[in-house]
Amino acid sequence: MKCVLTSFALLCHGAAMLSAAEGKPRPNILFAIADDWGAHASAYGTPWIQTPNFDRVAREGLLFNRVYTPNAKCAPSRACILTGRNSWQLKEAANHICYFPAEFKGWGEALAGHGWFVGHTLKGWGPGVALDASGKPRLMTGVAFNKRKATPPTPEISNNDYAANFTDFLDAAPDGKPWCFWYGSIEPHRGYEFGSGVAKGGKKLSDIDHVPECWPDNDTVRNDMLDYAFEAEHFDRHLGRMLEELERRGLLDNTLVIVTADHGMPFPRSKGNAGVMANHVPFAAMWKAGITRPGRVIDDHVSFIDLAPTFIELAGIAWSDTGMAESPGHSLTDIFYSSKSGQVNPARDHVLVGKERTDIGRPHDWGYPIRGIIRDGEVLVENFEPTRWPAGNPETGYLDCDGGATKTFILEAHRKDPSDPYWAACFGLRPDLEFYDTRKDPDSVKNLASDPAQEERMTQLRQQLHEELKAQGDPRMFGQGAVFDQYEHSSKANAGFYEKFLRGEKMNTNWVNPTDFEKPPAP
DSSP: OOOOOOHHHHHHHHHHHHHHHTTTTOOOOEEEEESOOOOOOOGOOOOOOOHHHHHHHSSSEEEEEEESSSSSHHHHHHHHHHHSSOGGGGGGGSSSEEOOOTTOHHHHHHOOOOEEEEEEESSSSSSSOBBBBBBBOOOOOOEOOOOBBBOSSSSSOBBOOOHHHHHHHHHHTTTOOOOOOOEEEOOHHHHSOTTHHHHHHHOOOOGGGOOTSSSSSSSHHHHHHHHHHHHHHHHHHHHHHHHHHHHTTTSSSEEEEEOOOOSSSSSSSSSSSHHHHHHHOEEEOOOOOOOOOOTTTEEEEEEEGGGHHHHHHHOOOGGGTOOOOOOOOOOOOHHHHHOBBBBTTTTTOOOEEEESSSSSSSSSOOOOEEEEETTTTEEEEEETTTTTTTTTTTGGGOOOOOHHHHHHHHHHHHHHHHTTTHHHHHHHHSSEEEEEEETTTTTTTTOTTTOOGGGHHHHHHHHHHHHHHHTTOGGGGGOOTHOOOOOOOOOOOTHHHHHHTTTTTOOOOOTTTTTOOOOOOOO
């Protein structure tokens, strides 16, 4: 793998030398990824969610405080994980519900090509279409193991028995062959059974210590948050069963277990946006035979593009032999093999984030292009098309925000009172620049972009952002950003959605509530 930044060139060389010198064994890999789970876990001190198995991974391994996806939507986030490239480097795969470009290979395919047994349960990369040169579906995360079913605690939770399917995978794994398993739950993706967190999870509305300032603090929103927590706990319970199975087989010590989520929670201003609430994810890593001084808490900024280099290095495969495109990411082994807590490597001081077309419902299939940088407790976001609706057009139901109790409450409150501030924060038009100091404003609701005192700092961050994006070949930095809007949807039925919907054609909008639609604009 070629390292892009000078400061990281030494880091990569040092990590490789350390790995060879210490003679670390090649681990198996269990990659556990929840769907739409923000950085809420009892290990982080969140009182309204209990995640004992995530907490165990953190306690017996490493707990990361600052891990971010480059793109806060399912398919583009997972494309970054698999390829080690930012979404603006992935052509069609920058978008949601896309055709995955054949030229970009992922680590699941690379490991399989080097003799690994690779499998997954339920959600791997997607939604979208990934075909090989012969037109056959690509095994982006290996062979599927989905036969085992179980009665879920609510009708909205999958009946996939994730842990039992992992047991089937282990039974099928050839002796003496390294393996990698992708545990892809679809929880806590919406929908939710309203009130299940209280009725079935034994939670209380008073458990919630903080409602983000961009939402009203009321029983509806608190119930919605607890229902989300209940589904995240379902993911955690299956993780616990997987850890027990590994322990029973004597495989846990030399298995790298990474637990995370693809992006933030499916609530307004989170999933499908750009910033801390949208891009910040939970992250813990355990590898008893490899990680030095477990129990450390890590403050380094880590991006999902660092995962592919990590897995490929630990597999003992040269990047040049993977068939994968160059990655600007950097292996996490410098952190694994260190004995430090807090900030381990000074070079890991920021991450880049952004988005393109993350859902349908705007005229001409347009997306909402954003680029941003998160550094030193500050967030700079650049909105390239501020005249577009960030959460999707009102008349098509704000389709870039999943339907749920919080969304519907805010929309209905706005209809009663157009000056309602929560609608403006979550669904209103945004300026071309946003700048937040999350040390003083953790929910990023006070935009400081118009403050003259912040101009110098914003200029510095914007310059760094643009320089790195140019080095990575981002088309938006070269006046070619429109290409992202021109890429095809892999769902033909959704192509031209906005125009079809306004013509009165029946369209699938089952991921939002019927009352979320506003009146169409006057002709």
